[in-house]
Amino acid sequence: MRLLVLQYLMEQNRALSLNELEVLFENADKSTIFRTLKTFQENYLVHRINDGSGAIKYALCDDDCICSLEDNHIHFLCTKCEKTYCLKDTPIATPNLPNGFRANFANYLIEGICSTCT
Amino acid sequence: MRLLVLQYLMEQNRALSLNELEVLFENADKSTIFRTLKTFQENYLVHRINDGSGAIKYALCDDDCICSLEDNHIHFLCTKCEKTYCLKDTPIATPNLPNGFRANFANYLIEGICSTCT
């Protein structure tokens, strides 16, 4: 199962929800896939993205992703097809924070219409 | 109820969850507060913030907030006290998107430790 999920994630360039994977691997149970993704997270293979769609999305980490501020790319949620893209070529600078605020993690999410849904 | 909630929101400079308001106004029902906030949203008084904490947060809109890209300030979630701040003095530019991608809404969330929890 882990191999199948990992392979599928590698073939995609976007973030997938647990439910999408459930539908895809219909012979496997929800909880199996959940635990698969959990294992991946614990081993820094995937990171979670909360795109506000109600379902958490999972995407493969980059080689240099440490799942923190360093992994500072934008996620784009298409409100039409509900797909979430990792816009790794569109970096965004970490802004200066007010006094006393310390950042550990950042998540820049943009909602709109993706190129295939236009 | 609407007046009470609105007044309380105006006194805060941060985003509150439904649950926080429930606890605060314990004589009012969950659903009443929920519908109050829903009404506020429909009339562009508050906007919703998904800070990944599991609970949606609600914050008063600025006068010029049209609850879209224009309302492009950063939200800061303190992972210690779980409070969400609107960093209106820390604007962030909307980046250029790849070809064919059109943005309607943006949400920049930073997690870390706030100034009072440091």
Added chain:
DNA sequence: TAAGGAGTGCAATGCCATTGCAAAGTTTAG
């Protein structure tokens, strides 16, 4: 070949958002 560990499925739980329905309160027209 038996024992231990890993992976899986099922069912249950929990949390939060949301809604149907009826009761209570408020406004308005006569």
Added chain:
DNA sequence: CTAAACTTTGCAATGGCATTGCACTCCTTA
């Protein structure tokens, strides 16, 4: 003043998604 119409509220139920306990199966290894 009063009844009808509308609004607001509370309670209980529903639904979606994440998560977990438990038992069963499968695989590895001594």
